[in-house]
Amino acid sequence: MGDPGRPAVYAYEPTPDLPSINVTRLDASSMAGLEPGHSHAHDFLVLAYFERGGGSLRVGVREWLVDEGDVYVVAPGEVVGVGADVAGLAEARGWAVSFPPQGLGPSAPSALLEWRSHPLLLPFARGAAAGAHRLRVPEADRPSWSMHLSALDRELRERHDGCGEAAVAHLTLLLVWAGRLAADVVDDLKVRDEPLLAEVFSLIEKRYADGISLKDVAAAVALTPGHLTTVVRHKTGRTVQDWILERRLAEARRLLVETDVTVGEVGRRAGFADPVYFSRCFRRAHGTTPLRWRRAGRGQPGPARSVERT
Secondary structure (H helix, E strand, C coil), rough: CCCCCEEECCCCCCCCCCCCCCCECCCCCCCCCCCCCCEEECCCCEEEEECCCCEEEEECCCEECCCCCCCEEECCCCCEECCCCCCHHHHCEEEEEEEEHHHHHCCCCCCCHHHHCCCCHHHHHHHHCCCEEEEECCCHHHHHHHHHHHHHHHHCCCCCCCHHHHHHHHHHHHHHHHHHHHHHHHCCHHHHHCHHHHHHHHHHHHHHHCCCCCHHHHHHHCCHHHHHHHHHHHHCCCCCHHHHHHHHHHHHHHHHHHCCCCCCHHHHCCCCCCCHEEEHHHHHHCCCCCHHHHHHHHHCCHHHHHHCCC
């Protein structure tokens, strides 16, 4: 559990007749048993808000001291870890909301990469590239965050008529607020009004496995590779090559957990012609080897199983 080179891998498990949203109370009980260096990753999005600080967290390659009013946004596939001060982290209090893109309702994007084109999810897409994993809620706004998270939790536990619509409404409002906190990072981008970006994501989604390159994408949208790189980096914080790599890694993560094909074949199906390059990219992105990811993913339950709804 404490080996940072072998993160646990969690897959989202929906609850029948409820929206695809889970809420966990962050307190001493939910953090019991954590050890220094513990890390994990997941295939869904996580929004965590702290009402009281304590200890430290690692997201990707950065570590932060957890403070009152912190909001952490964690995208699928990113490695989250516990800092050295586990005892301090046990003193922290807050909420964690876990959801796949479908948790936003019928209007949510269905393709794996296209969730990043949803305006409400831009802070998650930009987190690793722009250092926006942690956002800060102004003191005056903190009671509202606590109130809506508590209400979201209550809707999912009590299951009254209309709880699904109410839960999505609470989550949407929280994501709007998170987007405003990250406005200086995301340039207030509204991707629904960005057909170029949508076309780029669609091309990557269709052709990531067949060797598509920056040159191919640029030709398809009638721009030079240099100009396209500048535009995409400005709007998303990442390059076209970064997004191609991310889509291939996402498919590799899925194949590793859901199939028994060899690691080399996983890389090939995900669009990596060279198995050595695939392993190097995977380890650089996730802090572990593809084989260890597979073993960890099959040996750990998903967090949705541990969320109490009674």
